[in-house]
Amino acid sequence: MEKIDKVAVIGAGTMGNGIAHVFAQFGYQVRLMDLSSQALQKALETISKNFDRQIAKNLVTEPEKQAALARIQTYTQLEEAAKEADLVVEVVTENAEIKHQIFAQLDKICPAHAILASNTSSISITHIAAATRRPEQVIGMHFMNPVPVMKLVEVIRGYATSKPVTQTIMEVARSLQKTPVEVNDYPGFVSNRVLMPMINEAIYALFEGVAGVEEIDTVMKLGMAHPMGPLQLADFIGLDVCKAILEVLYEGFGNPKYAPCPLLVNMVRAGHLGVKSGRGFYEYQGKEMKVASRFALLAERK
Numbered sequence: 001m002e003k004i005d006k007v008a009v010i011g012a013g014t015m016g017n018g019i020a021h022v023f024a025q026f027g028y029q030v031r032l033m034d035l036s037s038q039a040l041q042k043a044l045e046t047i048s049k050n051f052d053r054q055i056a057k058n059l060v061t062e063p064e065k066q067a068a069l070a071r072i073q074t075y076t077q078l079e080e081a082a083k084e085a086d087l088v089v090e091v092v093t094e095n096a097e098i099k100h101q102i103f104a105q106l107d108k109i110c111p112a113h114a115i116l117a118s119n120t121s122s123i124s125i126t127h128i129a130a131a132t133r134r135p136e137q138v139i140g141m142h143f144m145n146p147v148p149v150m151k152l153v154e155v156i157r158g159y160a161t162s163k164p165v166t167q168t169i170m171e172v173a174r175s176l177q178k179t180p181v182e183v184n185d186y187p188g189f190v191s192n193r194v195l196m197p198m199i200n201e202a203i204y205a206l207f208e209g210v211a212g213v214e215e216i217d218t219v220m221k222l223g224m225a226h227p228m229g230p231l232q233l234a235d236f237i238g239l240d241v242c243k244a245i246l247e248v249l250y251e252g253f254g255n256p257k258y259a260p261c262p263l264l265v266n267m268v269r270a271g272h273l274g275v276k277s278g279r280g281f282y283e284y285q286g287k288e289m290k291v292a293s294r295f296a297l298l299a300e301r302k
Helices: 014-025 037-056 062-070 078-082 096-109 125-129 163-175 191-207 213-224 230-237 239-253 262-269 293-301
Strands: 006-010 029-033 072-075 087-090 115-118 138-143 152-157 179-184 282-285 288-291
Touching: 006 014, 006 078, 014 029, 014 037, 014 062, 014 138, 029 078, 037 062, 037 072, 062 072, 072 078, 078 096, 087 096, 096 115, 096 125, 115 125, 115 163, 125 138, 138 163, 152 163, 163 179, 191 213, 191 230, 191 239, 191 262, 213 230, 230 239, 230 282, 239 262, 288 293
Parallel strands: 006 029, 006 087, 029 072, 087 115, 115 138, 152 179
Antiparallel strands: 138 152, 282 288
16 A cells, blocks of 8 residues: 555535644645635634644644645645545535545546545445445544544444555554544444434433433533533534434434434424534523523423
8 A cells, every 4th residue: 555645635614624634734735625615715714723722732833833734735626636645535414425426536536546535424434435446445534523632533444445454544543643443334333323322312311301401411421421411512513413323323223222312303404403503402602602592491491
């Protein structure tokens, strides 16, 4: 396997800009691609601010920040971003059909030696790889949010992923000062197979009136030493993303225990998606957070 030097990151959202950040920080040439030039500009601004946070904590220096930013080039055309890549990391919306289309294009665009990775949190790597003529070079590289801070990378082997490709990606993750964990390709992998049922059960506890939003989150924070309660975490992840992952688990295993809670389904239909929409189980205004008025009123009635 050839040396990894040029990395194309497809998608400049929250996860995409974080992934671009860490690759650039550790010396890789990064080609960040998004269909929206505004999204790319916002991504660069976010990366710069996140470097400033690292500088304030003495984790990097100003010259190191500037050198990293200089390693990031932006593109709005997939072919331009990926045509010389040694590694591509796809970070688009959690939709199997969209990913299938992108990987089919990448297979035609990228050099023969290129590894094609997906940051998917639940969709089958085997299914994604089937869109290509190089399934042995397709792998999952699931970073955690926020990427510059979180140490874990789930490395997911598809049915055909080769051992050398897996070893290469494990080493790449270590070069980013991350801790890679190799897992096999089953619905939800490890992280979301364990996490999402917990979040769903917390939503059911609210739905069934067992306790309020703050009470459920407090129990899990103080009783189970979780840094963030499951309802706040769901808001942070995005309720639409939580619902999509649960649906993948439900479809993959055919087990009703993975079916999204009706409350979660209704909230997504209403556009209450958590932090990104300003309202979920909590309401968000700037840095302020309070229990969403709907749930606060419910608590008052009891």
